[in-house]
Amino acid sequence: MRLTKSGLNTATYVAFIALILAAPLVFDPFWLNRLSKYLVFGMLGAAIAVSWGYAGILNLGQGLFFGLGAYAIAMSLKLASATSLAQGSDTPIPDFMLWNAEPGAPTELCCITKGSFLWIPFQSPWFGIAMGIVAPVAIAFGLGMVVFRKRISGVFVSIITLSVVLLMRLLLVQAQPLTNGFNGLTDLGYLTVLGLEFDPYMPQTYYLVAISLALVLVGARLLVETRSGLILQAIRDDDRRARFLGFDVPRYQTFFFCASAAISGYAGMLYVMASEFASPTFMDLSFSITMVVWAAVGGRNSILGACIGAILINMIEATVSETPALMEAWRVVIGLAFVFAVLFLPRGLAGLAAGLRDWLVARSEGARPHAAPIPAAEERGRA
Amino acid sequence: MLDTIFIGLSLGSVLLLVALGLAITYGAMGVINMAHGEMVMLGAYTAVMTSLYLGLGLIAAMPVAFLVTALMGLAIERLVVRRLYGRLLDTLLATWGVAILIQQAVRLSFGLAFAGITIAGLGPGLQNVSLPEWLGGVFSVAGSEISVYRSFIILVSLLLAALTWFLMYRTSIGMQLRAIMRNPQMAAACGIDTNRINALAFAYGSGLAGVAGVLMAGFKTVFPDMGTPMVVDGFLVVVMGGVGSLVGSILSAGILGQINGLTAAVSNDIIARAVVFAVVIAVIVWKPKGLFSYKGR
Numbered sequence: 001m002r003l004t005k006s007g008l009n010t011a012t013y014v015a016f017i018a019l020i021l022a023a024p025l026v027f028d029p030f031w032l033n034r035l036s037k038y039l040v041f042g043m044l045g046a047a048i049a050v051s052w053g054y055a056g057i058l059n060l061g062q063g064l065f066f067g068l069g070a071y072a073i074a075m076s077l078k079l080a081s082a083t084s085l086a087q088g089s090d091t092p093i094p095d096f097m098l099w100n101a102e103p104g105a106p107t108e109l110c111c112i113t114k115g116s117f118l119w120i121p122f123q124s125p126w127f128g129i130a131m132g133i134v135a136p137v138a139i140a141f142g143l144g145m146v147v148f149r150k151r152i153s154g155v156f157v158s159i160i161t162l163s164v165v166l167l168m169r170l171l172l173v174q175a176q177p178l179t180n181g182f183n184g185l186t187d188l189g190y191l192t193v194l195g196l197e198f199d200p201y202m203p204q205t206y207y208l209v210a211i212s213l214a215l216v217l218v219g220a221r222l223l224v225e226t227r228s229g230l231i232l233q234a235i236r237d238d239d240r241r242a243r244f245l246g247f248d249v250p251r252y253q254t255f256f257f258c259a260s261a262a263i264s265g266y267a268g269m270l271y272v273m274a275s276e277f278a279s280p281t282f283m284d285l286s287f288s289i290t291m292v293v294w295a296a297v298g299g300r301n302s303i304l305g306a307c308i309g310a311i312l313i314n315m316i317e318a319t320v321s322e323t324p325a326l327m328e329a330w331r332v333v334i335g336l337a338f339v340f341a342v343l344f345l346p347r348g349l350a351g352l353a354a355g356l357r358d359w360l361v362a363r364s365e366g367a368r369p370h371a372a373p374i375p376a377a378e379e380r381g382r383a
Numbered sequence: 384m385l386d387t388i389f390i391g392l393s394l395g396s397v398l399l400l401v402a403l404g405l406a407i408t409y410g411a412m413g414v415i416n417m418a419h420g421e422m423v424m425l426g427a428y429t430a431v432m433t434s435l436y437l438g439l440g441l442i443a444a445m446p447v448a449f450l451v452t453a454l455m456g457l458a459i460e461r462l463v464v465r466r467l468y469g470r471l472l473d474t475l476l477a478t479w480g481v482a483i484l485i486q487q488a489v490r491l492s493f494g495l496a497f498a499g500i501t502i503a504g505l506g507p508g509l510q511n512v513s514l515p516e517w518l519g520g521v522f523s524v525a526g527s528e529i530s531v532y533r534s535f536i537i538l539v540s541l542l543l544a545a546l547t548w549f550l551m552y553r554t555s556i557g558m559q560l561r562a563i564m565r566n567p568q569m570a571a572a573c574g575i576d577t578n579r580i581n582a583l584a585f586a587y588g589s590g591l592a593g594v595a596g597v598l599m600a601g602f603k604t605v606f607p608d609m610g611t612p613m614v615v616d617g618f619l620v621v622v623m624g625g626v627g628s629l630v631g632s633i634l635s636a637g638i639l640g641q642i643n644g645l646t647a648a649v650s651n652d653i654i655a656r657a658v659v660f661a662v663v664i665a666v667i668v669w670k671p672k673g674l675f676s677y678k679g680r
Contacts (some may be wrong), residue, residue, distance in 0.1 A: 050680055058472050058475075102409055109475060146668055147668065150668060150671060152667070152668070152671045152672075154471060154472070155471050155472060156622070156671050158472070158475070159618060159622050159667060160667055160668070162615065163660045163663055163664045164660075164664060166660055167657050167660035167661060167664070170653050170654075170656055170657040170660070171657055172541065174653045174654060174657070223665075243515030285611065285615060286611065289479055291479075292476065293476070293479070296476055309584060320465070328487065328490065331486075331487050332484060332491075333485060333488045334479065334480075334481075335480045335481070335483030335484040335487065337476070337480070338476065338479065338483070339477050339480035339484070341465060342467070342473050342476045343463065343467070343477060344476040346473070370397060371665055
């Protein structure tokens with residue numbers, strides 16, 4: 001059989017998707033729930049690969065989009081939870097709002113605390129779901145329009161995104177009566193749409209996550225292979241040349257920035273369904289950088305590679321976190337892995353896989369194996 | 384009013400202490416050193432350890448901390464950063480890994496925790512450094528209470544800024560460093576040993592962070608994670624001030640410190656931090672190169 005590069009690529013995707021869909025056959029509900037969280041992180045890895053690997057935008061604030069998606073659906077699920085329904089009012093009221101309310105305030109969403117009316121539309125789960133995508137995309141669009149039109153690039157984009165996520169985190173914590181501050185939203189109900197209840201420990205939730213991940217992976221892959229995706233890569237490699245060729249550079253950058261934000265927002269929603277809480281820690285700096293670590297180890301230029309990197313790292317972490325001493329050692333391993341991945345394996349695990357793929361292709365063609373593949377153009381930092 | 388301005392000034396001076404080292408490693412060398420916060424942390428721990436084992440005071444700990452962190456910086460430059468010049472974003476990622484390693488080294492007492500050995504003064508817990516008597520109290524100026532220690536910090540950071548300025552603009556090494564900042568290839572072509580100068584600059588920048596750490600140990604709790612928020616603040620100062628501009632870093636540290644202090648006076652600390660972030664974002668969007676900058680590397 002003649003092997004081709006694209007054939008092997010497709011085979012890898014098919015194998016990965018088959019693997020995650022078959023997981024419920026092997027794992028018990030507890031591990032299945034864990035795995036669904038890691039698949040969500042895999043989705044984040046893919047989102048990073050789109051913006052970093054393909055658009056050359058190192059977003060150090062990806063947690064912002066994840067957090068917005070998470071909070072949007074968590075608000076809906078909070079209103080659907082038993083603790084919100086049984087508060088002696090016709091409409092559900094989140095319990096923490098009652099604790100924070102001034103004595104004598106009406107127990108209505110409209111006016112129990114300042115700004116609580118913002119929660120009213122979230123009584124419909126559909127609104128929460130829609131906002132989980134719309135809010136991240138809207139912010140990414142606004143940010144992208146400003147940043148990319150001003151031709152801000154490289155590390156300055158990273159610093160801006162980093163500042164934005166930290167800013168939003170502070171505001172989120174500050175708006176304690178509205179968001180429950182540091183404690184985040186807990187005691188959430190299950191999402192029930194179209195007669196299906198998504199209990200985090202039931203297989204349907206896992207399947208929802210797994211199928212979503214499969215669709216996101218295939219969708220993102222197809223997206224970067226469109227003409228726009230190719231232009232985007234041209235911009236990544238040399239934005240000035242792309243500009244001289246007449247392409248509207250900021251438009252492409254903004255579009256893919258938004259696409260990455262939409263994936264992250266969606267991932268945030270799925271994470272809330274699997275873990276039953278939303279917390280300001282989603283917007284911590286270390287979480288956003290951790291996502292980049294996953295993508296870097298997995299392979300920043302590969303959507304599937306970044307995704308698998310995220311899943312693998314988290315699975316190992318979950319296994320070793322059973323013993324505290326191992327957990328501490330694991331952090332050392334992660335730090336080392338990161339340094340070594342950047343120094344010696346800039347294309348990550350996916351780079352190794354690509355080398356193997358090229359070797360297989362060359363062997364099936366009967367030719368001598370190629371020399372080491374030429375590394376993809378590194379993003380050049382222009383300070 | 385005077386005490387509000389003074390608080391802003393002291394916040395600014397702390398920012399400046401952290402940012403000074405970054406202004407050199409990032410501004411001059413184009414390396415985003417995420418482990419810079421860990422250098423501050425190491426400096427703080429040096430203060431803890433020297434007072435614990437050698438009985439040294441805060442002042443005596445400063446040169447020790449400078450030495451320790453400068454050597455650490457030298458090691459990082461030799462082992463990691465040297466291979467990454469010109470790959471700006473990769474330096475960010477690799478040094479983040481280094482930062483995790485340093486944090487873990489402190490938390491695990493250099494790995495001895497695995498063997499069941501713990502070193503007093505290290506480990507995951509909180510540490511405190513006591514101030515010498517004469518740095519403790521307050522004095523009053525025009526009816527406002529002013530802390531002696533805060534004034535001391537302002538003084539030291541100004542002295543360090545002056546020293547850095549002197550090294551950068553009045554010594555041969557500084558001149559070579561400035562040449563590398565403008566154009567590293569050209570500087571190398573002119574016979575400057577860029578490897579040596581880069582390593583020295585990195586070590587000096589890290590050493591400054593160590594001194595900052597000693598000063599911070601005087602008014603903050605010392606713990607392994609203390610560095611991360613500082614490195615962010617430091618970067619905001621340097622980016623806002625303009626990459627490669629010492630004056631820019633000093634001024635923007637002052638401006639951000641005052642904004643922080645004034646906003647905190649009328650609302651609270653969280654809002655003040657949020658306003659600082661907002662101001663920095665606005666400045667970068669308005670002037671991506673920072674307030675004071677020239678074309679360089």
